[in-house]
Amino acid sequence: MRILVTGGAGFIGSNLVDRLLADGHEVVVADDLSSGSNRAPRAEFHQIDVRDPALAEAADGAEVICHLAAQISVRASVADPLTDARVNVEGTLNVLEAARAKKVRKVVFASSVARYGRPETIPVPGNTPARPMSPYAASKVSAEAYLSAYRALYGIEYTTLVLSNVFGPRQSPGGEAGVVAIFTDALLGGRPTVLFGDGSQTRDYVYVDDVVDAFTRACGPRGDGEVFNIGTGAQTSDRALHTLIAAAAGVPDEPDLAPARLGDLPAMAVDPRPAFDGLGWRPEHDLASALKLTVDWVRNAQ
Numbered sequence: 102m103r104i105l106v107t108g109g110a111g112f113i114g115s116n117l118v119d120r121l122l123a124d125g126h127e128v129v130v131a132d133d134l135s136s137g138s139n140r141a142p143r144a145e146f147h148q149i150d151v152r153d154p155a156l157a158e159a160a161d162g163a164e165v166i167c168h169l170a171a172q173i174s175v176r177a178s179v180a181d182p183l184t185d186a187r188v189n190v191e192g193t194l195n196v197l198e199a200a201r202a203k204k205v206r207k208v209v210f211a212s213s214v215a216r217y218g219r220p221e222t223i224p225v226p227g228n229t230p231a232r233p234m235s236p237y238a239a240s241k242v243s244a245e246a247y248l249s250a251y252r253a254l255y256g257i258e259y260t261t262l263v264l265s266n267v268f269g270p271r272q273s274p275g276g277e278a279g280v281v282a283i284f285t286d287a288l289l290g291g292r293p294t295v296l297f298g299d300g301s302q303t304r305d306y307v308y309v310d311d312v313v314d315a316f317t318r319a320c321g322p323r324g325d326g327e328v329f330n331i332g333t334g335a336q337t338s339d340r341a342l343h344t345l346i347a348a349a350a351g352v353p354d355e356p357d358l359a360p361a362r363l364g365d366l367p368a369m370a371v372d373p374r375p376a377f378d379g380l381g382w383r384p385e386h387d388l389a390s391a392l393k394l395t396v397d398w399v400r401n402a403q
């Protein structure tokens with residue numbers, strides 16, 4: 102199958118491209134290289150902004166578009182909501198226009214658990230309504246709404262994957278949310294690490310290979326018109342995560358403490374079970390061994 106991956110030079114996108122190539126697919130990447138830098142030699146590459154109408158040329162002959170190109174920072178979206186909306190809303194609309202022009206069967210979309218805002222129930226059940234609390238979350242939910250509209254109007258199928266905290270090889274330690282990458286980079290580099298608050302804040306960490314597996318399944322016949330949580334359902338505290346990464350790195354587990362940051366969610370995890378039935382998907386990696394794989398990758402890359 103010919104598959105277009107937007108954001109295919111980024112952390113999750115480039116891991117997806119490698120997997121799709123290994124599975125024997127023909128892969129086209131569209132990425133403006135604004136943050137991503139991973140270029141798979143065997144994929145056709147278009148350096149292009151996801152808002153550029155010429156994106157349709159990259160979509161030519163594609164059966165599926167995996168749409169991952171995005172402005173990914175919540176803080177940047179608060180500071181500059183218009184740029185966030187231009188990339189994430191207009192960009193998704195342009196992907197859908199390309200899909201319409203080139204008769205693409207389906208778009209698989211990378212949404213975020215940010216869509217749930219401050220959820221009442223954790224793990225957040227599937228089919229929980231969106232309640233965005235940041236421009237980033239609002240832009241993701243808006244993009245989801247356009248997917249629904251284009252399915253109704255033009256029969257373009259979609260699957261939305263609501264990703265929890267993804268980690269693994271190629272994640273940048275420069276971002277705000279890649280806590281695993283930030284801790285790993287600092288601990289291996291012999292630099293101090295900081296825990297905010299009392300370290301009890303929790304997140305649902307899912308390994309990038311498992312996320313990529315969900316995308317590959319959604320590229321097939323399953324999950325049309327559905328929204329699936331992609332996480333593990335388990336909560337891991339910042340303190341416990343630090344302990345696991347320090348153990349994997351073989352260094353002392355001695356983070357510095359700093360005051361809690363205003364607005365940080367105290368807890369998050371999503372219930373992935375609807376994706377078990379809907380996509381035949383399950384997260385296969387346990388946290389400790391996936392962290393070890395990640396630490397080993399960073400050590401080799403440094």
Ligand SMILES: NC(=O)c1ccc[n+]([C@@H]2O[C@H](COP(=O)([O-])OP(=O)(O)OC[C@H]3O[C@@H](n4cnc5c(N)ncnc54)[C@H](O)[C@@H]3O)[C@@H](O)[C@H]2O)c1
Nearest residue numbers: 108110111112113133135136137150151170171211264267
């Ligand atoms: N990493 C996570 O934990 C996580 C969680 C939830 C959702 N997501 C979503 O998954 C997707 C991939 O995230 P990631 O962590 O791999 O981020 P990333 O920054 O590594 O990848 C994003 C890619 O998009 C490209 N890009 C950005 N703006 C573009 C534009 N205007 N035109 C073309 N390309 C552009 C970047 O160059 C980069 O290669 C994003 O949509 C993100 O919102 C990620």
